[in-house]
Amino acid sequence: MKFLKKYGIVILSAMVLAGIFYLRYYSSTSRLLKGEKLYKQHCANCHGDEGQGLKKLIPPLAGADYVSQHKKNLPCIIRYGMKDEITVNGQSYNQPMAGILILEDDQIKSIIDYMLTSWYPEEETLSQGEVREILQNCQ
Numbered sequence: 001m002k003f004l005k006k007y008g009i010v011i012l013s014a015m016v017l018a019g020i021f022y023l024r025y026y027s028s029t030s031r032l033l034k035g036e037k038l039y040k041q042h043c044a045n046c047h048g049d050e051g052q053g054l055k056k057l058i059p060p061l062a063g064a065d066y067v068s069q070h071k072k073n074l075p076c077i078i079r080y081g082m083k084d085e086i087t088v089n090g091q092s093y094n095q096p097m098a099g100i101l102i103l104e105d106d107q108i109k110s111i112i113d114y115m116l117t118s119w120y121p122e123e124e125t126l127s128q129g130e131v132r133e134i135l136q137n138c139q
């Protein structure tokens with residue numbers, strides 16, 4: 001009892017902290033799983049399971065200079081697609097990509113988290129607030 005009185009508060013704080021860390025870990029892992037599922041559903045058909053792209057038709061998403069240089073455009077590209085001619089890793093692409101309008105802000109965030117964590121671990125992902133704000137200002 002004496003021990004508990006003395007260290008109870010320390011033990012309790014440690015348990016609370018562990019709980020908080022677990023929840024944060026759990027929610028980021030489940031977001032990644034969600035992102036992976038959404039990626040497979042909505043992007044992999046064209047861009048490939050590993051983000052490798054398809055020959056000269058579809059640009060890659062993994063190891064693509066375009067992605068790291070246009071991180072802040074990702075939300076708008078996903079929602080509204082793109083039709084400009086672009087150059088990715090020195091190769092030009094000019095097939096249009098249709099936007100994927102059924103994805104909600106939060107689902108777009110999950111896909112971006114999945115892409116960046118899997119293929120650009122050195123890049124910080126976009127926060128929920130950033131994704132929302134960017135999506136309100138797509139041109």
Ligand code: HEC
Pocket residue numbers: 039042043044045046047057058059060061064066067074077078082083084085086088093094095096097098100111
């Ligand atoms: C129907 C095929 C198709 C689907 C589905 C598709 N894309 Fe694309 N995507 C393209 C094409 C084609 C381009 C090239 C557009 C251009 O040249 O203007 C492109 C370009 C891009 C680019 C910019 C170029 C690059 O490779 O970095 C990003 C980022 C991108 N797509 C992400 C996604 C994501 C994320 C999804 C799923 C939410 C998705 N795309 C779904 C066909 C597709």
